[in-house]
Amino acid sequence: MMQRTRIKICGFTREEDLRAAVDAGADALGFVFYPKSPRYVTPLQAARLASSLPPFVSAVALFVNPTLAEVEEVVRVAPISLLQFHGDETPAQCAAIAAAVARPFVRACRVKPDTGASDLLECELAYRAASPWFSGLLLDTWVDAYGGAGKVFDWSLIPKELAPRVVLSGGLSVQNATDAVSRVRPYAVDISSGVEAGKGIKDARKIAAFIAAVRAADANTS
Numbered sequence: 001m002m003q004r005t006r007i008k009i010c011g012f013t014r015e016e017d018l019r020a021a022v023d024a025g026a027d028a029l030g031f032v033f034y035p036k037s038p039r040y041v042t043p044l045q046a047a048r049l050a051s052s053l054p055p056f057v058s059a060v061a062l063f064v065n066p067t068l069a070e071v072e073e074v075v076r077v078a079p080i081s082l083l084q085f086h087g088d089e090t091p092a093q094c095a096a097i098a099a100a101v102a103r104p105f106v107r108a109c110r111v112k113p114d115t116g117a118s119d120l121l122e123c124e125l126a127y128r129a130a131s132p133w134f135s136g137l138l139l140d141t142w143v144d145a146y147g148g149a150g151k152v153f154d155w156s157l158i159p160k161e162l163a164p165r166v167v168l169s170g171g172l173s174v175q176n177a178t179d180a181v182s183r184v185r186p187y188a189v190d191i192s193s194g195v196e197a198g199k200g201i202k203d204a205r206k207i208a209a210f211i212a213a214v215r216a217a218d219a220n221t222s
């Protein structure tokens with residue numbers, strides 16, 4: 001059967017960008033609730049944007065070290081399907097917040113050059129063991145600013161057995177999408193900077209080209 005890599009595009013601030021991503025075939029769209037991010041949206045902005053999503057396209061809420069109250073406010077007003085924890089949240093903290101708001105979550109693991117295969121496997125195990133709401137590990141490049149920096153990490157650090165379950169992110173682009181999917185064969189990919197015209201402003205042509213590149217790799221790797 002042909003592989004179908006799930007595609008999440010993150011960091012929406014404008015309705016027209018959202019529509020471009022849906023029309024191009026994105027599976028999930030992300031909203032950033034980290035106030036220090038240039039892509040930050042308020043819960044009400046996200047609610048307005050996400051309310052136009054068609055069925056079976058998920059809205060993902062990205063947080064960096066949030067309080068429970070912050071997450072509760074977001075899911076109270078916006079139609080969020082999945083949480084993305086992208087900070088230093090422990091397994092217990094993710095478990096408690098996810099259970100309180102009854103939403104599944106992915107946990108970002110920011111990969112450093114010296115991260116070992118066993119670190120990644122242990123990390124996944126720790127979050128999985130802590131919560132039935134754990135839905136998977138997202139691998140991003142380690143940067144001080146937590147994420148959205150457009151930096152690639154060394155994909156060869158990903159253990160073969162983990163790859164089919166991970167969301168691959170960090171510096172993905174139209175140029176490297178085919179290579180990333182063919183080499184890693186992840187469950188999903190997540191991109192922000194690589195499809196932008198400017199911070200928080202998406203480029204419809206880059207979105208369409210990125211999705212086409214992932215689908216081309218899917219067709220060739222089956």
Ligand SMILES: O=C(O)c1ccccc1N[C@@H]1O[C@H](COP(=O)(O)O)[C@@H](O)[C@H]1O
Nearest residue numbers: 010037147148149150169170171192193
């Ligand atoms: O997008 C942001 O501003 C952001 C801020 C803080 C943490 C994560 C953030 N984005 C996520 O970072 C990765 C990689 O993004 P990029 O493609 O390298 O720009 C991705 O998962 C975004 O969702």
